[in-house]
Amino acid sequence: MPSDTTPAGLRERKKEETRRLLLEGAARLFKERGFEATTAADIAAYANVSVRTFFRYFDGKEALLLPDGVEIFSYVEQALAARPADEDPFDAVCNALLAAAEPFAASTLTALSHPLEDIERVVTARLVQAFSEFEERLTVLVQRRLPPDTEDGDLEAAVIAGAALSAVRAVLRTRRTRRASGIDDRGPAPLLRAFAILRGIGADHGGPG
Known part of the structure; x- marks a missing residue:
């Protein structure tokens, strides 16, 4: 060697x-x-x-504004693997994404003295694209956490992964709009709120809660 x-x-x-x-x-x-x-x-x-x-x-x-997509995916996968095996799959995904929120926020953008709207736009677009590309991989990881006899397990895993990543995308877009208005909401708090909204929607419509 x-x-x-x-x-x-x-x-x-x-x-x-x-x-x-x-x-x-x-x-x-x-x-x-x-x-x-x-x-x-x-x-x-x-x-x-x-x-x-x-x-x-x-x-x-633009590619220098964020970590490589592979690094992002790897971080989320590691965070999900570290969650307790008996944790509710949706909670596990949400907690894994929350754990990843801070490293994503600590991109080159946060080091700038005066973040510009054009940079916010590029960062948001690239993160949205990265999470969209990750949806199929996340679905597979979620399905592995479901009991083997789960009815429509593939569909449940796809819904959980899609819902969690949709929340992330919504937070990224909302965060960019807020920052453009002078509102600073760095950190995982908006994502935590987004997951709570998702759970509330399920409860309001008679879904599991």
């Missing part, structure tokens, strides 16, 4: 260092110049790489 001092190991370390510098440069330049005024070339120059190299790591400057 090659050691960390072999050419292959050095290449991997170089890649990680380049990625780190690109992320660091984006955070600093977005803060100093603003999102719109910063270009991919500016970020590449900070990391001392070419623009072509920049696009090998990221598909655009």
Whole structure:
């Protein structure tokens, strides 16, 4: 097995260092110049790489505003796996997403001195897309938590996953609108309220509660 001092190991370390510098440069330049005024070339120059190299790591400057989708999914999956096996599946999903809320909020955006509406829009759109893409995977994870003899277990899992992620999407959109109005609601509180609203809707219509 090659050691960390072999050419292959050095290449991997170089890649990680380049990625780190690109992320660091984006955070600093977005803060100093603003999102719109910063270009991919500016970020590449900070990391001392070419623009072509920049696009090998990221598909655009918007991609530097958030963690990779794979990282987001992995975090939610780990949080869900850590929930008690006998916990209600909907509660387990809600609690896992709540556990993930803070790391998502701690994106590059929160480091900016003056967050701009265009950045809020990009961040919201990317998170909404990421959670939508995660719905099928989350459905599978939820179904594994259901008793094997659950009637229409696949449907129940899909409804739970869809409802929980819809709440997340609603919170993201509402949060952007509130911040545009000067209302700061960082943290998991809005998501917690959204889940309570979901439960209330079920109770009001005779659903499980």
